[in-house]
Amino acid sequence: MKIILLGYMASGKSTIGRFLAEKKHIPFIDLDEYIEKREGKTVSEIFELKGEIYFRKQEHVFLKELLEKKEDFILSLGGGTPCYAGNMDVLLNFKNVKSVYLKTSINTIVDRLTNEKSQRPLVARLNKEELAEFVAKHLFERSYFYNQATYKLVVDNKSVYEIIGDLQELLG
Numbered sequence: 001m002k003i004i005l006l007g008y009m010a011s012g013k014s015t016i017g018r019f020l021a022e023k024k025h026i027p028f029i030d031l032d033e034y035i036e037k038r039e040g041k042t043v044s045e046i047f048e049l050k051g052e053i054y055f056r057k058q059e060h061v062f063l064k065e066l067l068e069k070k071e072d073f074i075l076s077l078g079g080g081t082p083c084y085a086g087n088m089d090v091l092l093n094f095k096n097v098k099s100v101y102l103k104t105s106i107n108t109i110v111d112r113l114t115n116e117k118s119q120r121p122l123v124a125r126l127n128k129e130e131l132a133e134f135v136a137k138h139l140f141e142r143s144y145f146y147n148q149a150t151y152k153l154v155v156d157n158k159s160v161y162e163i164i165g166d167l168q169e170l171l172g
């Protein structure tokens with residue numbers, strides 16, 4: 001079974017993915033890191049030099065490439081992956097794939113992103129007030145896609161260990 005973690009920026013997808021993979025003794029892949037390796041550029045550089053449309057196209061190509069692999073793994077997506085290029089349908093149509101939406105509140109995201117926005121081109125230039133407004137609208141728009149995941153797990157105010165426990169219960 002391939003396990004796909006999705007959710008908004010700073011919802012903990014990569015951190016949780018790494019821990020879960022260790023527990024389950026299967027490989028962990030971070031889609032942004034995979035794209036960076038394959039493109040030889042950071043996500044910020046890709047956005048800056050080639051633009052968001054190019055990034056979305058490559059994100060789609062590499063997501064499919066990974067899903068076509070035989071082996072099982074845990075994959076954390078980028079925050080926008082489920083919302084572009086029919087990627088959510090791709091996920092839902094692959095056999096042996098289960099997705100989990102790591103659901104966070106606007107406040108949690110804004111707090112976390114205030115400290116971690118520099119590597120994220122969509123929010124890097126926003127001040128705190130702009131960030132709160134942007135996240136509220138963006139999360140609302142994106143929730144339509146996130147909510148199509150196989151499972152939804154509220155992760156606000158939970159430790160990594162609690163979240164791993166919840167995921168193990170959900171996924172068996």
Ligand code: S3P
Pocket residue numbers: 007008009010032043077078079080081119120121122
């Ligand atoms: C994006 C989220 C980022 C990265 C890119 C675009 C988005 O990943 O893919 O900056 O559209 O939400 P994280 O969710 O890991 O920050």
